[in-house]
Structures are given as structure tokens and as C-alpha cells.
Amino acid sequence: MSKTLEFWFEFASSYSYLSVMRVEPLAREAGVEVAWRPFLLGPVFLSLGWNDSPFNIYPPKGRYMWRDLARLAEGYGLPFQMPSRFPRSGLLAARVALLGTHEAWMGDFARAVMRANFAEDLDIAEPKVIRAILDGLGLPADVLLEAAGSEDNKRALKRQTAKAGELGLFGAPSFITADGELFWGNDRLEDALAWTVKHAEN
Amino acid sequence: MSKTLEFWFEFASSYSYLSVMRVEPLAREAGVEVAWRPFLLGPVFLSLGWNDSPFNIYPPKGRYMWRDLARLAEGYGLPFQMPSRFPRSGLLAARVALLGTHEAWMGDFARAVMRANFAEDLDIAEPKVIRAILDGLGLPADVLLEAAGSEDNKRALKRQTAKAGELGLFGAPSFITADGELFWGNDRLEDALAWTVKHAEN
Numbered sequence: 193m194s195k196t197l198e199f200w201f202e203f204a205s206s207y208s209y210l211s212v213m214r215v216e217p218l219a220r221e222a223g224v225e226v227a228w229r230p231f232l233l234g235p236v237f238l239s240l241g242w243n244d245s246p247f248n249i250y251p252p253k254g255r256y257m258w259r260d261l262a263r264l265a266e267g268y269g270l271p272f273q274m275p276s277r278f279p280r281s282g283l284l285a286a287r288v289a290l291l292g293t294h295e296a297w298m299g300d301f302a303r304a305v306m307r308a309n310f311a312e313d314l315d316i317a318e319p320k321v322i323r324a325i326l327d328g329l330g331l332p333a334d335v336l337l338e339a340a341g342s343e344d345n346k347r348a349l350k351r352q353t354a355k356a357g358e359l360g361l362f363g364a365p366s367f368i369t370a371d372g373e374l375f376w377g378n379d380r381l382e383d384a385l386a387w388t389v390k391h392a393e394n
Numbered sequence: 395m396s397k398t399l400e401f402w403f404e405f406a407s408s409y410s411y412l413s414v415m416r417v418e419p420l421a422r423e424a425g426v427e428v429a430w431r432p433f434l435l436g437p438v439f440l441s442l443g444w445n446d447s448p449f450n451i452y453p454p455k456g457r458y459m460w461r462d463l464a465r466l467a468e469g470y471g472l473p474f475q476m477p478s479r480f481p482r483s484g485l486l487a488a489r490v491a492l493l494g495t496h497e498a499w500m501g502d503f504a505r506a507v508m509r510a511n512f513a514e515d516l517d518i519a520e521p522k523v524i525r526a527i528l529d530g531l532g533l534p535a536d537v538l539l540e541a542a543g544s545e546d547n548k549r550a551l552k553r554q555t556a557k558a559g560e561l562g563l564f565g566a567p568s569f570i571t572a573d574g575e576l577f578w579g580n581d582r583l584e585d586a587l588a589w590t591v592k593h594a595e596n
Contacts, residue, residue, distance in 0.1 A: 240454070256562065260577075375462075
């Protein structure tokens, strides 16, 4: 299938929440395959000189973001509760997600982690939270958590995160089309899908 | 008319270009009055620790912005040419615009300045460029340029810019509804209008 869209996201990222929840139905409707690309924003932000989320470094941006997020979630009909801690480390969830990139459970897992972080105020950095999510999906938590923590998998996530920087990403969510167009932000999800449909090879 | 939307913009700002070109027809259609609020981003950015446009400070953001702007302009059917210098000082244009806030020529003037900057690659910091725009609109350029440079008017723009910071603005364009909702970015123009219509007093 030539109609594929790379979906770069981070479990700690508030606007990634909105796109993780929305991407599969919209992509299905457009006839586009989602290529899941979990990565870590921390190293990308560090390369820009930020040692924290810009929403924390620049308080007016942060205050606005939470209000904007609440309004958007309401408009999309998505649950939202401001997390008591932000950002939470998405490291463990990203390592598990990397294992699921080509698995049928990827979307369900990603949505469950995002709901935990942004609708249930659960600490996704805690292994027990991720374990409960895997259990809830009927997945072999022990096997997956061990594989997630393997050196190979850790290196693979580092490579994926380094690639994000090489691709010019500076935030999440980001979308990259098969012909190399970058779209940044939940606001551009529909545009990225429309571009993919319009410019797909026949 | 209780349905009014404050439209905060800066002539140097690339995404303000898109909104300045779009706001009047969309507002008219929605039955909303536009309250023009020209201001200067420079002092606002300085208060956030940026001594230049963040699009220059963070090159990946800048590269993305120009591509995004070109795509959006094409989608809106707006002319676009990447300025050979960015950002250009919007100081003089903002001083003139402040005089026009309640005048019928405000929209025409704002669009002409934005077209000069982002479609014709003209230096809007140059008085002769602003003069030519005023002449082209059949406005008394001498009178307006003198009034624009008066101490009263300079102070008024400083106050307006200070107010932008007090209101929590951190970028442009920004929209503030009568009930105090802040919407940031050209992407939110339609949302700000819809909010205004939905929450207007009867």
C-alpha cells in the first residue's frame, strides 16, 4: 500500500494525546495506513536548548496550551483531565510501543497509555501502570516488559529518536508523508492525510 | 454590537499575514465585528527571553514555518513570496494602524502592508513603502505619517504592546473573545469566531 503516513508521537506530549486518539479512524476513512513512530521529545528539545517542556519553560504558552487542549478535547468528544504532573516520562511506554509498531494492538495500547496520562491522571512512568494496561488488553505483560527493556530495544528507540532530529522534527505530534512533507501538530493531522491521498502513487 | 472579537496581530509576523488577509470576510459572514489590535511582538518575545523571532532562533521551526506558510497560502488562494529579510520591523506600520483602528480604511491598509511584506518582498520598515501604500489607498499620507510619529501615538502603541503581555499573549496572531477566551494562531481564527457567535450576549 503506497498510501502510508508516518505518525511521530510522544506519550508525554499533550497534543500527541489528541492525535493518538484520532488518527486511526481518520486514516481508515482516508484509506491511509498509519506508520506508528513513537519517539522521545526530551533529546530533541535538548538539541534546541530546552531542558524541559517549552510549556513549562514559557508559562504563558503553558497556560494557553492547557486551556486550548481542554477546548479541543471537548470539541472532539475526548475525555480530558489536567495531569497533576507534566510532562511524565513516556520512556517505558515508548519502548513497549516500539515493539508494537507492526502489531495489531499498537493503536489500542497507545490510546490506553494516552488516556491514562491525560484523562485518568495516572503516572505512565510507573511500570505497574503500563503493566495494567497490557493486562487489560490481554497482552503478555511479562514478555513485553522484558523485551521492552532489552538492550536491543533500548538502542532501537535511541535510533528512532535520533532519526526524528535528523528529519527536522522539533515537536510532537508530527506527520511525514511518503513524499517527504512534514506536518507539525494535531492541527495538521487532517492536512497530512489529505496530502497523502492527493499525492499517493497509483 | 456585542459580537466583537479582538484581533491582535503584528505586521512582521508570518502567520499574522494569513489572518489579516482572511479575517474580514470570515467575520462578516459570522456577523462578528473585528476589533483591530496592532501590537509589537518584539517586547513580548523579549519578556520570554527571545531577542529574535523564535523561527530564527530555532532553525528547524523556521524551516518548517516557511514551508507550512507556503502550503497554507496556496490552500487559501493567497499570494506568497518568502521575504528576503525576516522579520522586518512592523513598528511604523503598527503606528499607522493604531490611528486606523476605528477607521474604514483599517482592513485595506493592513492587507496592503501584509501583501508588501509577504507577497511582494518590500521592506515595510521603510517610510516610503508605507507612504506608497497610503497614497495607493487615497489616504493623506503626510498627515497620517506625522500623526503616527507623534509622542502620543508612540506611547499608545507602547501601552497596547504592554497590554498584550498583560493579557498573556505570547505570539501572533491572537484572538480574544468578549468573554475572555484566548485563541492563538491563524489556525484558531475560525474557532475564535465560532466561540464569539456561540457565547455572544443576546
